[in-house]
Amino acid sequence: MCVRLTDSKRCFVSTQFEDSYSRKYYYLRLSVTEACNFRCTYCLPNGYKPTHKNSEFLSVDELRRVVSAFANRGTSKVRITGGEPSLRKDFIDILAMISEQEGIKKVAMTTNGYSLAKNVHRWRDAGLTDINVSVDSLDPRIFHQITGVSKLYNIMNGIDTAFEVGFSQVKVNVVLLKDLNNGDLPAFLKWIQYKPIQLRFIELMQTGEMHSLFSRHHQSGVSIHNYLVSNGWLMKVKKHSDGPAEVFYNPNYVGEIGLIMPYKKDFCDSCNRLRVSALGQLHMCLFGDFGIDLRDLLQEDRQKNALISRIQDHVSNKKKSHFLDQGYTGVTSNLASIGG
Template sequence: MQLEDSYQRKFYYLRLSITDVCNFKCQYCLPDGYKPKGKNSGFLQLEEIRRVIAAFAHCGTTKVRITGGEPSLRKDFSDVIAVAAEQPGIEKVATTTNGYRLAKQAAVWREAGLTHINVSVDSLDSRMFHQITGENKFTEVMAGIDAAFDAGFPQIKVNAVLMKDLNSNELPAFLSWIKSRPIQLRFIELMQTGDMDDFFSRYHQSGISIRNYLIANGWLMKAREANDGPAEVYTHPEYQGEIGLIMPYKKDFCQTCNRLRVSALGKLHMCLFGDYGVELRDLLQEDSQRDQLITAIQTQLADKKVSHFLDDGYTGMTPNLAYIGG
């Protein structure tokens, strides 16, 4: 059984948020810090998480990324990793973290079954890192990356949002940093969300300009795998590290979409920038509901749009990237 939409896109990749809380105040996401949005019945519990992952795995999903907010804020984060890793068919269990707990927890997460890790590092300058994230944690995050290598992760992915007139001039420094390190440095193009229209207009830097710079300097694009994320990955014979470019404003970006999202409150989202979420939580209470859950997911896939329409200025219901696990 395979999840497929009306555009023949197959979905091997689940992005599962387990909290929308974050302890950083990144300028492009939560500049004023985390603020709960209305009342909720609490985030998905461990058994609910197990059931939703099991249903997706039954339908051919092979990769789960545990997201937030900051997912490691959950006290049971290691248990969530273990639940994902033990599901038959799940080959990759990944997470995206701001890295503040990484130095202490990398080995624990690896032992629990985490296979891939992304760490957000928007600047290699400690003062700029503080300015962008609102937290003076650069040294701790760098130590966390070292700890992740020591724990046995063969490659670390580092996410950076390059922004005009803020950190865009750090591209050469970032490239130098990965020359002798097995890091896939992922430059994520700033995306417009409902709360950040003015910020986007001021600081947006085109991902295409970064791609053109790389190509002009001898970088070559790698072939994609079925459960890869949206990044175009580039390699260079003189570099141990790689570059991944996530360019949501690039033409036909959505043609290779292979991922679905479930929020920390149990809503299915067809797209990060969709205009609605579908309630699944009532179907996550008993193991016997699995067939109903799968039917609900498949039914909604028929309505998945061909594109996110970001290039038309459409941001959907997404107020910020922490809301449903950007």
């Protein structure tokens, strides 16, 4: 069945990509680079070590063909990830291209925020609708210890600038780390009391390169969940294109709290997102066994139907769970490799 999504003459198939567990996929996480200029302990503690030339990452035309195929099958939200996506010199072109695709209603990005203050107005003008910024601590000393850089004040200024240029909400990602930032909740709550920030605590996830760090610093989000529930916070109802966070609100706060707890039972039951790496590999899961090469079908527009068929064939075989709770980490060596 074909459903008209705009006033254009073009029509798009309404059927979403769907797996054998009846999960439908509305949300694409699209990595545009593996490069990053931070050295976060949980991702790239030794900094980014190039294994590919920048020219090997998907071109704007290749990215357009990916997004067009997903939009054709009902995807309405694209999140641009990395690495640090804004390191791409053609990042504005990428934003504009995605925002022009019919059926795409949300164009989001996840950024470390290093150039946020300087560029967020240009990003918004190019079509960015939603923004996530990583801020792992409000203590400059701890922030430097976690990220390897001393950019906290620049990033905080960038978040304020995002509000000034018209973003109604900014999501802030905090990787929860025992003995580093797990005591920062009071400071974070004070910060969001009068600011429209959705603060998202993300449990540390084990990848192939960080077994020892995981054992030292993994902290469950259950304690924060229990604190919120006992202090009058209420859970919001999810929308179909939302990510995995359980979001809580409180009438005494302008901001919100999100919890992403991938080790929680049934976490994967509501999965609605697929991933494509900067090298054109389709990943069913951040912790999957392998990637599926799409690049041979990204060279010409006429290969679109074959591209859609290849994606659906593999989505049909998507596993029920990531099995993180059983110690499985898949092929993911670090979170920057396929967009976190």
